[in-house]
Amino acid sequence: DGGITQSPKYLFRKEGQxxxxxxxxxxxxxxxxxxxxxxxxxxxxxxxxxxxxxFQKGDIAEGYSVSREKKESFPLTVTSAQKNPTAFxxxxxxxxxxxxxxxxxxxxAGSRLxxx
Amino acid sequence: DQQVKxxxxxxxxxxxxxxxxxxxxxNSMFDYFLWYKKYPAExxxxxxxxxxxxxxxxxGRFTVFLNKSAKHLSLHIVPSQPGDSAVYFCAASEGWNSGxxxxxxxxxxxxxxxx
Numbered sequence: 001d002g003g004i005t006q007s008p009k010y011l012f013r014k015e016g017q018x019x020x021x022x023x024x025x026x027x028x029x030x031x032x033x034x035x036x037x038x039x040x041x042x043x044x045x046x047x048x049x050x051x052x053x054x055f056q057k058g059d060i061a062e063g064y065s066v067s068r069e070k071k072e073s074f075p076l077t078v079t080s081a082q083k084n085p086t087a088f089x090x091x092x093x094x095x096x097x098x099x100x101x102x103x104x105x106x107x108x109a110g111s112r113l114x115x116x
Numbered sequence: 117d118q119q120v121k122x123x124x125x126x127x128x129x130x131x132x133x134x135x136x137x138x139x140x141x142x143n144s145m146f147d148y149f150l151w152y153k154k155y156p157a158e159x160x161x162x163x164x165x166x167x168x169x170x171x172x173x174x175x176g177r178f179t180v181f182l183n184k185s186a187k188h189l190s191l192h193i194v195p196s197q198p199g200d201s202a203v204y205f206c207a208a209s210e211g212w213n214s215g216x217x218x219x220x221x222x223x224x225x226x227x228x229x230x231x
Contacts, residue, residue: 033219041223043160045218050217103217105152110157
């Protein structure tokens with residue numbers, strides 16, 4: 001089954017610790033994304049990558065870092081510099097949708113990070 | 117600055133009736149729009165999309181309307197079913213034609229369909 005796998009599903013972190021969230025896709029998609037969901041604020045873009053070894057900051061990149069060494073993988077590190085890291089994190093990638101060539105974001109199931 | 121806005125945080129509709137979810141945007145360079153449905157603790161699932169060269173797109177019970185002059189799009193669900201109860205997000209991209217593929221999401225509208 002093709003799809004996006006995020007791990008872990010739940011993660012607890014102590015203040016001051018860095019944590020890395022995994023995102024793997026076997027859809028052969030070129031572009032991958034990280035979003036953060038907070039209550040009442042929708043999905044906010046953290047980082048995105050359109051090609052291997054290249055990535056761009058989204059709207060809320062401060063306190064986060066990413067790498068894109070392989071097409072299938074786009075891990076997100078939440079650093080101690082992120083002041084409010086407790087959130088639901090979503091990874092996504094782009095694939096072809098309908099016959100018109102539309103590009104549709106496919107999402108993983110998400111990772112819930114809680115800072116203790 | 118919120119480029120994509122969903123001004124109604126919640127909406128309740130009777131089963132069988134029409135649900136209309138609205139979305140406004142400010143960036144006139146957006147050229148592709150999508151609607152997603154999301155359940156708690158799950159990833160969003162794609163519903164329907166529309167490019168800026170169209171003003172309507174239908175897929176079964178779901179229809180999206182785009183009014184470029186008003187920078188407004190809406191999602192119509194007819195007839196509404198209890199299983200449609202979820203949070204709905206609209207999203208916009210200015211990169212569909214250029215290949216930039218940066219997608220901006222709204223804050224979501226929680227739809228509740230009453231049986």
